Amino acid sequence: MTAPIRIAVTGAGGQIGYALIFRIASGGLFGPSQPVSLRLLEITPALPSLKGTLMELEDCAFPLLADVQATDQATTAFEGADWVILVGGLPRKEGMTRADLIRANGPIFTGQGKAINDAAGPNVRVLTVANPCNTNCLIAKSHAPNIPADRWFAMTRLDQNRAAAQLAEKAGVPVSEVTNVTIWGNHSDTQYPDYKNAKIGGAPATTVITDPTWFTEQYIPGVAKRGSAVIKARGASSAASAANAALDSVRSLSTPSKGDDWFSTGVVSDGSYGIPAGLIYSFPMISSDGGRWSIVPGLTIDDEARGRLDASAKELQAEREAVKDLLGPAS
Numbered sequence: 001m002t003a004p005i006r007i008a009v010t011g012a013g014g015q016i017g018y019a020l021i022f023r024i025a026s027g028g029l030f031g032p033s034q035p036v037s038l039r040l041l042e043i044t045p046a047l048p049s050l051k052g053t054l055m056e057l058e059d060c061a062f063p064l065l066a067d068v069q070a071t072d073q074a075t076t077a078f079e080g081a082d083w084v085i086l087v088g089g090l091p092r093k094e095g096m097t098r099a100d101l102i103r104a105n106g107p108i109f110t111g112q113g114k115a116i117n118d119a120a121g122p123n124v125r126v127l128t129v130a131n132p133c134n135t136n137c138l139i140a141k142s143h144a145p146n147i148p149a150d151r152w153f154a155m156t157r158l159d160q161n162r163a164a165a166q167l168a169e170k171a172g173v174p175v176s177e178v179t180n181v182t183i184w185g186n187h188s189d190t191q192y193p194d195y196k197n198a199k200i201g202g203a204p205a206t207t208v209i210t211d212p213t214w215f216t217e218q219y220i221p222g223v224a225k226r227g228s229a230v231i232k233a234r235g236a237s238s239a240a241s242a243a244n245a246a247l248d249s250v251r252s253l254s255t256p257s258k259g260d261d262w263f264s265t266g267v268v269s270d271g272s273y274g275i276p277a278g279l280i281y282s283f284p285m286i287s288s289d290g291g292r293w294s295i296v297p298g299l300t301i302d303d304e305a306r307g308r309l310d311a312s313a314k315e316l317q318a319e320r321e322a323v324k325d326l327l328g329p330a331s
């Protein structure tokens with residue numbers, strides 16, 4: 001029997017957690033033949049209601065769920081983990097920016113970074129979802145000197161999925177026709193959903209949607225501010241779509257990319273495309289066997305795009321400055 005893959009999920013008792021863990025347990029992450037083992041981290045007061053979720057997991061009788069454990073101890077949750085999905089933290093409410101969360105959520109990631117460093121498995125990979133996710137990822141990584149830099153990811157996949165959906169809707173085609181969508185930068189309003197390198201039905205998106213003002217006036221702000229629009233409509237931040245994007249992120253990072261398509265994730269910048277090294281910045285990426293990944297080189301960046309890429313890098317530098325007292329030895 002194949003050994004289970006161990007996945008730790010923080011904030012498992014929250015909205016995203018509830019949408020995420022049943023899909024992982026049912027085989028929605030690693031497929032129908034791969035057993036999984038779940039470790040769920042919550043704050044102590046949330047453990048009683050998380051117990052109810054454990055009862056529901058049990059009642060699903062998922063054949064692939066090898067075992068599950070809930071805890072309020074980070075080192076117990078991360079022990080031997082192959083993947084850690086950091087969801088735990090406050091979501092924003094209407095009227096807040098993601099940056100408003102920086103001081104509220106940032107401190108969570110000092111202790112969790114240390115615990116990942118001390119307890120996780122030798123091949124651990126970490127996806128940060130909790131906002132502001134790029135900078136929370138930076139904080140956690142800075143406290144984990146033993147975990148290589150290429151194992152840390154911040155989630156911009158929800159933005160990529162939103163971008164693909166908006167391009168498909170405008171072009172009047174199924175979303176499966178939309179490829180090569182890049183989200184550059186921060187998971188915030190300064191992100192740049194790159195329409196100039198995106199494709200629809202294999203052709204440049206700008207030859208299919210020919211109104212340039214739609215891209216700059218509707219598409220870019222529509223994607224970047226979609227999180228706020230969902231909060232306004234739902235009264236709570238996106239949860240099912242965020243859980244879905246977390247699954248997409250882990251899957252894309254764990255399986256070799258196909259064809260000439262790519263995906264977007266925040267990773268530690270190596271200086272590619274002139275982005276300052278060390279920032280957690282979203283790039284176009286492909287993955288190969290064994291969970292290795294690389295940034296897609298050589299995309300055309302014109303002056304307008306350059307300005308947008310740099311503005312998002314600047315925002316991330318300011319976020320890093322705002323949490324510099326929280327950064328650890330590996331910063």
Ligand code: NAD
Nearest residue numbers: 011013014015016042043088089090091129130131158242
């Ligand atoms: P939620 O409030 O429903 O759940 C968060 C859970 O985290 C709660 O159960 C809380 O008890 C738990 N938690 C708080 N501190 C913790 C800690 N130190 N350790 C473990 N658990 C802890 O919120 P949600 O809707 O699930 O959103 C979670 C986070 O994800 C928010 O920060 C939100 O902004 C972010 N988010 C990111 C994206 C993205 O695309 N990157 C998308 C949607 C939401």
Ligand code: LMR
Nearest residue numbers: 092098131227228237238
């Ligand atoms: C989103 O993009 O939906 C999340 O990051 C939640 C938010 O605060 O926007």
